[in-house]
Amino acid sequence: MQHCILxxxxxxxxxxxxxxxxxxxxxxxxVADGVATALTIRRNVINRPNRYDLLIxxxxxxxxxxAYDASEPHHRWKETFGARIQQKAIFDYE
Numbered sequence: 693m694q695h696c697i698l699x700x701x702x703x704x705x706x707x708x709x710x711x712x713x714x715x716x717x718x719x720x721x722x723v724a725d726g727v728a729t730a731l732t733i734r735r736n737v738i739n740r741p742n743r744y745d746l747l748i749x750x751x752x753x754x755x756x757x758x759a760y761d762a763s764e765p766h767h768r769w770k771e772t773f774g775a776r777i778q779q780k781a782i783f784d785y786e
Contacts, residue, residue, distance in 0.1 A: 695728070695757065697748040698781040705776035708735070712746055715773065719748055722765040728752045744779070757784075 705711060712735050722728045730751035736743050752760060760766055 693752055693754050693757075694785050695750040695752055695760070696783045696785070697750075698744045698783070699746040699748065699773075699777055700744045700779040701746075702776050702778045705778075708745055711773070711776065715746065715748060715769065718765050718769050718772065719750065721768075722750065722760060722763055725763060725765065727756055727760040727763045727765070729756075744781070754784075 699715075701708060701711060712733060716731070716733045719728070719731050719733070723731050728750040732747075732749040732751075734747040734749070736745050736747075750760070
């Protein structure tokens with residue numbers, strides 16, 4: 693299963709590349725901890741107000757999702773970036 697998180701940063705969130713690198717480090721820990729099996733980070737290349745800034749894609753089995761939700765990286769992601777996110781969408785697919 694692919695667990696996708698689309699993120700649009702707030703206008704004052706800071707440097708988008710630095711934010712993406714920091715997010716990648718947090719989600720890489722989810723892979724290292726075994727609550728996901730792979731990670732892909734994609735940055736938006738078109739800077740428009742109606743575009744999201746970042747796509748985080750975690751590979752996991754459906755039964756791994758509860759462990760991911762309870763994991764330290766997931767909680768750190770929310771604590772670190774919650775106030776900097778203007779909009780977020782989550783989409784899971786097989």
